[in-house]
Amino acid sequence: MVLRQDWSRHPCPIARTLDVVGDPWVLLVLREALLGATKFDEFRTTLQVADNVLSKRLAMMVDEGLLTKAPYKGRQRTHDQYLITEAGADLLPVLNALAHWGENHTDPPRRHTAMWIDHNGHTSTSATECSTCGEELTSANRTYKRQWVAP
Amino acid sequence: MVLRQDWSRHPCPIARTLDVVGDPWVLLVLREALLGATKFDEFRTTLQVADNVLSKRLAMMVDEGLLTKAPYKGRQRTHDQYLITEAGADLLPVLNALAHWGENHTDPPRRHTAMWIDHNGHTSTSATECSTCGEELTSANRTYKRQWVAP
Numbered sequence: 516m517v518l519r520q521d522w523s524r525h526p527c528p529i530a531r532t533l534d535v536v537g538d539p540w541v542l543l544v545l546r547e548a549l550l551g552a553t554k555f556d557e558f559r560t561t562l563q564v565a566d567n568v569l570s571k572r573l574a575m576m577v578d579e580g581l582l583t584k585a586p587y588k589g590r591q592r593t594h595d596q597y598l599i600t601e602a603g604a605d606l607l608p609v610l611n612a613l614a615h616w617g618e619n620h621t622d623p624p625r626r627h628t629a630m631w632i633d634h635n636g637h638t639s640t641s642a643t644e645c646s647t648c649g650e651e652l653t654s655a656n657r658t659y660k661r662q663w664v665a666p
Numbered sequence: 667m668v669l670r671q672d673w674s675r676h677p678c679p680i681a682r683t684l685d686v687v688g689d690p691w692v693l694l695v696l697r698e699a700l701l702g703a704t705k706f707d708e709f710r711t712t713l714q715v716a717d718n719v720l721s722k723r724l725a726m727m728v729d730e731g732l733l734t735k736a737p738y739k740g741r742q743r744t745h746d747q748y749l750i751t752e753a754g755a756d757l758l759p760v761l762n763a764l765a766h767w768g769e770n771h772t773d774p775p776r777r778h779t780a781m782w783i784d785h786n787g788h789t790s791t792s793a794t795e796c797s798t799c800g801e802e803l804t805s806a807n808r809t810y811k812r813q814w815v816a817p
Protein backbone atom coordinates (compact mmCIF):
# COMPACT_ATOMS: atom_id res chain seq x y z
CA MET A 516 0.00 0.00 0.00
CA VAL A 517 0.98 3.59 -0.44
CA LEU A 518 -0.21 5.69 2.48
CA ARG A 519 2.00 4.36 5.25
CA GLN A 520 4.54 1.79 6.35
CA ASP A 521 4.56 -1.79 5.05
CA TRP A 522 2.54 -4.09 7.34
CA SER A 523 2.59 -7.11 5.03
CA ARG A 524 4.90 -9.10 7.35
CA HIS A 525 3.64 -7.68 10.63
CA PRO A 526 3.25 -10.29 13.40
CA CYS A 527 -0.39 -9.18 13.95
CA PRO A 528 -2.88 -10.67 11.45
CA ILE A 529 -5.11 -7.57 11.79
CA ALA A 530 -2.24 -5.36 10.63
CA ARG A 531 -1.43 -7.76 7.79
CA THR A 532 -5.05 -7.63 6.61
CA LEU A 533 -5.06 -3.84 6.88
CA ASP A 534 -1.99 -3.81 4.66
CA VAL A 535 -4.31 -5.21 1.96
CA VAL A 536 -7.71 -3.65 2.78
CA GLY A 537 -6.70 -0.62 4.88
CA ASP A 538 -7.78 1.69 2.11
CA PRO A 539 -11.52 2.41 2.29
CA TRP A 540 -11.93 2.38 -1.51
CA VAL A 541 -10.68 -1.21 -1.60
CA LEU A 542 -13.54 -2.33 0.64
CA LEU A 543 -16.11 -0.42 -1.41
CA VAL A 544 -14.75 -1.91 -4.66
CA LEU A 545 -15.09 -5.32 -2.98
CA ARG A 546 -18.67 -4.52 -1.99
CA GLU A 547 -19.48 -3.75 -5.62
CA ALA A 548 -17.64 -6.86 -6.86
CA LEU A 549 -19.71 -8.97 -4.42
CA LEU A 550 -22.82 -7.25 -5.82
CA GLY A 551 -21.82 -8.40 -9.30
CA ALA A 552 -19.86 -5.50 -10.80
CA THR A 553 -17.02 -6.63 -13.06
CA LYS A 554 -16.32 -3.72 -15.42
CA PHE A 555 -14.31 -0.57 -14.80
CA ASP A 556 -17.24 1.64 -15.76
CA GLU A 557 -19.60 -0.20 -13.43
CA PHE A 558 -17.28 0.39 -10.46
CA ARG A 559 -16.72 4.00 -11.48
CA THR A 560 -20.39 4.84 -11.88
CA THR A 561 -21.63 3.28 -8.63
CA LEU A 562 -18.73 4.46 -6.50
CA GLN A 563 -18.42 7.89 -8.12
CA VAL A 564 -14.68 7.57 -7.88
CA ALA A 565 -12.00 9.28 -9.96
CA ASP A 566 -10.48 7.17 -12.76
CA ASN A 567 -6.94 7.27 -11.38
CA VAL A 568 -8.08 6.38 -7.87
CA LEU A 569 -10.09 3.43 -9.17
CA SER A 570 -7.47 2.07 -11.56
CA LYS A 571 -4.80 2.19 -8.85
CA ARG A 572 -7.07 0.25 -6.46
CA LEU A 573 -8.04 -2.34 -9.09
CA ALA A 574 -4.40 -2.98 -10.03
CA MET A 575 -3.45 -3.35 -6.37
CA MET A 576 -6.39 -5.70 -5.72
CA VAL A 577 -5.31 -7.90 -8.65
CA ASP A 578 -1.74 -7.91 -7.27
CA GLU A 579 -3.01 -8.90 -3.83
CA GLY A 580 -5.20 -11.69 -5.23
CA LEU A 581 -8.59 -10.18 -4.30
CA LEU A 582 -9.60 -9.87 -7.96
CA THR A 583 -8.49 -11.54 -11.18
CA LYS A 584 -8.36 -9.79 -14.51
CA ALA A 585 -10.04 -11.50 -17.46
CA PRO A 586 -10.48 -10.12 -20.97
CA TYR A 587 -13.90 -9.69 -22.53
CA LYS A 588 -14.82 -8.59 -26.05
CA GLY A 589 -16.32 -5.11 -26.16
CA ARG A 590 -17.94 -3.60 -29.27
CA GLN A 591 -14.71 -2.03 -30.51
CA ARG A 592 -11.94 -3.86 -28.71
CA THR A 593 -11.08 -6.21 -25.89
CA HIS A 594 -11.43 -4.83 -22.35
CA ASP A 595 -10.52 -6.17 -18.94
CA GLN A 596 -13.06 -7.28 -16.43
CA TYR A 597 -12.39 -7.90 -12.77
CA LEU A 598 -13.67 -11.09 -11.18
CA ILE A 599 -13.72 -11.63 -7.44
CA THR A 600 -11.51 -14.43 -6.12
CA GLU A 601 -12.06 -16.81 -3.22
CA ALA A 602 -9.77 -14.63 -1.07
CA GLY A 603 -11.78 -11.55 -2.06
CA ALA A 604 -15.11 -13.24 -1.29
CA ASP A 605 -13.68 -14.31 2.08
CA LEU A 606 -13.71 -10.63 3.09
CA LEU A 607 -17.52 -10.71 3.22
CA PRO A 608 -17.49 -11.11 7.05
CA VAL A 609 -15.45 -7.89 7.28
CA LEU A 610 -18.02 -6.06 5.15
CA ASN A 611 -20.86 -7.57 7.20
CA ALA A 612 -19.27 -6.45 10.47
CA LEU A 613 -18.74 -2.94 9.07
CA ALA A 614 -22.35 -2.78 7.85
CA HIS A 615 -23.66 -4.01 11.18
CA TRP A 616 -21.75 -1.36 13.11
CA GLY A 617 -22.87 1.33 10.66
CA GLU A 618 -26.50 0.33 11.12
CA ASN A 619 -26.20 0.52 14.91
CA HIS A 620 -23.92 3.50 15.42
CA THR A 621 -24.32 5.91 12.51
CA ASP A 622 -27.27 7.90 11.18
CA PRO A 623 -28.64 6.97 7.79
CA PRO A 624 -29.36 9.86 5.39
CA ARG A 625 -32.87 11.24 5.57
CA ARG A 626 -34.11 9.34 2.53
CA HIS A 627 -33.24 5.83 3.58
CA THR A 628 -32.18 3.61 0.72
CA ALA A 629 -31.82 0.12 2.05
CA MET A 630 -30.50 -3.03 0.42
CA TRP A 631 -31.80 -6.49 0.90
CA ILE A 632 -30.73 -9.96 -0.04
CA ASP A 633 -32.73 -12.10 -2.40
CA HIS A 634 -32.55 -15.90 -2.19
CA ASN A 635 -34.68 -17.52 -4.91
CA GLY A 636 -37.44 -15.00 -4.29
CA HIS A 637 -37.09 -15.05 -0.48
CA THR A 638 -36.12 -11.82 1.22
CA SER A 639 -33.29 -12.37 3.66
CA THR A 640 -31.94 -9.99 6.26
CA SER A 641 -28.83 -12.13 6.76
CA ALA A 642 -26.07 -12.62 4.19
CA THR A 643 -24.98 -16.01 5.49
CA GLU A 644 -28.28 -17.86 6.07
CA CYS A 645 -31.63 -17.13 4.45
CA SER A 646 -33.79 -15.52 7.15
CA THR A 647 -36.92 -16.85 5.37
CA CYS A 648 -36.08 -20.54 4.76
CA GLY A 649 -32.82 -21.06 6.69
CA GLU A 650 -30.74 -22.31 3.78
CA GLU A 651 -27.05 -21.43 3.80
CA LEU A 652 -26.33 -18.52 1.46
CA THR A 653 -23.39 -18.42 -0.93
CA SER A 654 -22.42 -16.06 -3.70
CA ALA A 655 -24.14 -18.50 -6.07
CA ASN A 656 -27.66 -18.39 -4.57
CA ARG A 657 -27.63 -14.88 -3.08
CA THR A 658 -28.38 -11.61 -4.90
CA TYR A 659 -28.15 -8.16 -3.36
CA LYS A 660 -31.06 -5.89 -4.31
CA ARG A 661 -31.35 -2.18 -3.92
CA GLN A 662 -34.56 -0.51 -2.86
CA TRP A 663 -34.20 2.14 -5.55
CA VAL A 664 -34.03 -0.43 -8.34
CA ALA A 665 -37.32 -2.11 -9.30
CA PRO A 666 -37.08 -5.78 -8.31
CA MET B 667 -11.92 12.01 8.06
CA VAL B 668 -9.22 13.70 6.11
CA LEU B 669 -8.07 11.49 3.24
CA ARG B 670 -11.14 11.58 1.00
CA GLN B 671 -14.74 12.65 0.58
CA ASP B 672 -17.22 12.74 3.46
CA TRP B 673 -19.14 9.47 3.73
CA SER B 674 -20.81 10.21 7.07
CA ARG B 675 -24.28 10.49 5.47
CA HIS B 676 -23.78 7.91 2.73
CA PRO B 677 -26.78 5.59 2.16
CA CYS B 678 -24.54 2.53 2.59
CA PRO B 679 -23.78 1.61 6.22
CA ILE B 680 -20.40 0.13 5.16
CA ALA B 681 -19.36 3.51 3.76
CA ARG B 682 -20.64 5.30 6.88
CA THR B 683 -18.57 2.99 9.09
CA LEU B 684 -15.51 3.49 6.86
CA ASP B 685 -15.96 7.22 7.36
CA VAL B 686 -15.12 6.53 11.02
CA VAL B 687 -12.72 3.56 10.86
CA GLY B 688 -11.42 3.79 7.28
CA ASP B 689 -8.00 4.78 8.54
CA PRO B 690 -5.92 1.71 9.44
CA TRP B 691 -4.36 3.41 12.48
CA VAL B 692 -7.80 3.86 14.00
CA LEU B 693 -8.37 0.10 13.97
CA LEU B 694 -4.95 -0.60 15.48
CA VAL B 695 -5.54 1.99 18.23
CA LEU B 696 -8.84 0.23 18.89
CA ARG B 697 -7.08 -3.13 19.07
CA GLU B 698 -4.73 -1.72 21.73
CA ALA B 699 -7.61 -0.09 23.62
CA LEU B 700 -9.44 -3.43 23.67
CA LEU B 701 -6.23 -5.01 25.01
CA GLY B 702 -6.22 -2.52 27.87
CA ALA B 703 -4.10 0.43 26.72
CA THR B 704 -5.35 3.80 27.97
CA LYS B 705 -2.35 6.15 27.94
CA PHE B 706 -0.81 8.04 25.04
CA ASP B 707 2.61 6.50 25.69
CA GLU B 708 1.20 2.98 25.79
CA PHE B 709 -0.39 3.43 22.36
CA ARG B 710 2.73 5.09 20.99
CA THR B 711 5.12 2.40 22.23
CA THR B 712 3.15 -0.62 21.07
CA LEU B 713 2.11 0.82 17.73
CA GLN B 714 5.45 2.55 17.00
CA VAL B 715 3.51 5.44 15.58
CA ALA B 716 4.57 9.08 15.25
CA ASP B 717 3.23 11.47 17.92
CA ASN B 718 1.32 13.69 15.48
CA VAL B 719 -0.27 10.69 13.72
CA LEU B 720 -1.38 9.21 17.04
CA SER B 721 -2.70 12.43 18.59
CA LYS B 722 -4.73 13.21 15.45
CA ARG B 723 -6.28 9.71 15.54
CA LEU B 724 -7.05 9.86 19.29
CA ALA B 725 -8.73 13.27 18.95
CA MET B 726 -10.80 12.02 16.01
CA MET B 727 -11.77 8.85 17.89
CA VAL B 728 -12.94 10.92 20.86
CA ASP B 729 -14.97 13.13 18.47
CA GLU B 730 -16.56 10.07 16.88
CA GLY B 731 -17.42 8.53 20.24
CA LEU B 732 -15.11 5.49 20.03
CA LEU B 733 -13.05 6.67 23.02
CA THR B 734 -13.70 9.03 25.92
CA LYS B 735 -11.04 11.21 27.48
CA ALA B 736 -10.65 11.08 31.26
CA PRO B 737 -7.99 12.84 33.35
CA TYR B 738 -5.62 10.90 35.59
CA LYS B 739 -3.01 12.20 38.02
CA GLY B 740 0.55 11.61 36.84
CA ARG B 741 3.64 12.20 38.97
CA GLN B 742 4.08 15.81 37.84
CA ARG B 743 0.73 16.83 36.42
CA THR B 744 -2.64 15.63 35.22
CA HIS B 745 -2.71 13.70 31.94
CA ASP B 746 -5.48 12.40 29.72
CA GLN B 747 -6.27 8.77 29.37
CA TYR B 748 -8.45 7.25 26.68
CA LEU B 749 -11.16 4.80 27.64
CA ILE B 750 -12.99 2.67 25.13
CA THR B 751 -16.73 3.32 24.77
CA GLU B 752 -19.57 0.93 24.04
CA ALA B 753 -19.50 2.04 20.38
CA GLY B 754 -15.75 1.42 20.27
CA ALA B 755 -16.07 -2.03 21.83
CA ASP B 756 -18.81 -2.84 19.31
CA LEU B 757 -16.11 -2.78 16.61
CA LEU B 758 -14.63 -6.01 17.98
CA PRO B 759 -16.40 -8.11 15.30
CA VAL B 760 -14.68 -5.99 12.63
CA LEU B 761 -11.28 -6.66 14.22
CA ASN B 762 -12.12 -10.35 14.53
CA ALA B 763 -13.09 -10.60 10.88
CA LEU B 764 -9.88 -8.80 9.86
CA ALA B 765 -7.77 -11.11 12.04
CA HIS B 766 -9.51 -14.20 10.69
CA TRP B 767 -8.85 -13.19 7.08
CA GLY B 768 -5.23 -12.34 7.90
CA GLU B 769 -4.69 -15.76 9.44
CA ASN B 770 -6.11 -17.50 6.38
CA HIS B 771 -4.80 -15.35 3.55
CA THR B 772 -1.53 -13.72 4.58
CA ASP B 773 1.85 -15.13 5.59
CA PRO B 774 3.07 -14.58 9.14
CA PRO B 775 6.64 -13.33 9.45
CA ARG B 776 9.28 -15.99 9.94
CA ARG B 777 10.51 -13.98 12.88
CA HIS B 778 11.79 -16.81 15.09
CA THR B 779 13.70 -18.74 12.49
CA ALA B 780 14.42 -16.11 9.88
CA MET B 781 17.97 -15.27 10.99
CA TRP B 782 20.55 -16.88 13.17
CA ILE B 783 24.07 -16.10 14.24
CA ASP B 784 27.02 -18.19 13.17
CA HIS B 785 30.18 -18.32 15.33
CA ASN B 786 32.87 -20.47 13.69
CA GLY B 787 30.30 -23.07 12.72
CA HIS B 788 28.37 -22.83 16.02
CA THR B 789 24.77 -21.68 15.86
CA SER B 790 24.08 -18.98 18.43
CA THR B 791 20.74 -17.51 19.53
CA SER B 792 22.49 -14.63 21.29
CA ALA B 793 24.39 -11.83 19.56
CA THR B 794 26.68 -11.08 22.51
CA GLU B 795 27.76 -14.53 23.70
CA CYS B 796 27.85 -17.77 21.69
CA SER B 797 24.97 -19.89 23.01
CA THR B 798 26.91 -23.03 21.98
CA CYS B 799 30.42 -22.46 23.42
CA GLY B 800 30.00 -19.33 25.58
CA GLU B 801 32.68 -17.24 23.88
CA GLU B 802 32.06 -13.50 23.69
CA LEU B 803 30.83 -12.45 20.24
CA THR B 804 32.11 -9.43 18.33
CA SER B 805 31.61 -8.19 14.80
CA ALA B 806 34.85 -10.03 13.93
CA ASN B 807 33.79 -13.57 14.93
CA ARG B 808 30.02 -13.30 14.40
CA THR B 809 28.08 -13.70 11.10
CA TYR B 810 24.34 -13.21 10.62
CA LYS B 811 22.78 -15.92 8.45
CA ARG B 812 19.40 -15.94 6.81
CA GLN B 813 17.21 -19.00 6.45
CA TRP B 814 16.81 -18.49 2.70
CA VAL B 815 20.58 -18.49 2.16
CA ALA B 816 22.14 -21.96 1.98
CA PRO B 817 24.14 -22.52 5.21
